[in-house]
Amino acid sequence: MSVTASTTPAPKQRADATRNRARIITAAREAFVEYGALAPLDEIARRAGVGNATLYRNFADRTTLIHQVALSVIARVVDHAEAAVAEEPDSFAALSRFVHAAADERIGALCPLLSGAVHHDDPELEASRVRLERTTNDLIAHAHADGLLRGDVGAGDVVIAITQLTRPLPGTDCHGLDQFVHRHLQLFLDGLRNPAPSVLPGRAATLEDLKQRA
Structure with missing residues (x-):
């Protein structure tokens, strides 16, 4: 049988x-x-x-979905940074490519969402954040070491600029302004080049400054 x-x-x-x-x-x-x-x-x-x-x-539920979106966005941004470092001819070109790619992820619009509804104690999320911080700091450090990035700019300054320039936030009526994001990012990047034409007030922002305080 x-x-x-x-x-x-x-x-x-x-x-x-x-x-x-x-x-x-x-x-x-x-x-x-x-x-x-x-x-x-x-x-x-x-x-x-x-x-x-x-x-x-x-x-x-919604929170679980938002959490997975957060992990996806962070992973994509890190992938952009690593690809830029591996493929661009110099450290400032790598930084510029990263800035434009991160803007395409719309992290400015997603920032309030991702910081408010995710599981902050999740080990996977923490590992992703550590990887993002390390990669971003490395981009800045290499551009500083090569003398291509003005010395009074920190990684936090770059992240703040990307965040601000990828607004408006959801729910506004200004989505048509998205077409100008990369134009204004390039103006910002031109202002980062060394030698600097002016002295910035205050101190450079770090990624530690951007972490949400309890």
Whole structure:
């Protein structure tokens, strides 16, 4: 008597689930930029091309989804920084590429969202933040060491500028200004070049300055 083993398309199911999860995170990031933290979840599902049940099967609630968006954005920004260091001809070109790429992630619009609704004690998030801080500080340090970046600028100054120039925040009526972001970022970058034409007031901002205090 022969027994025919049943086969199931488990690998394909896992691949489909992975793609669905990635599509949901991408759609959520776009919706959160546009609408803020209260972006309708059914709209996110629609943009991702999945049903509401699939969204909730992957993300139990809004906070969990926002947390995963935060991890995704941080990972993408770090990937941009590492690619810039590996591929650009000099340290200031790498810094410039990183600044423009980080702006495309709309971290200014996402910053209030990501800082308010994520699980701050999550080890994965903390590891991602450490990686981001190390990579950003390295970019600045290399540009300083090469004499291409003015000495009175810190990593925090760069992050603040990216954050401010990638506003407006969700819920405003000024989204048409997005077309000017890279233009103004380039003006900012030109002002970072050494030698500096002026002396900046105060001290350079560090990434420690930007950490949320309890």
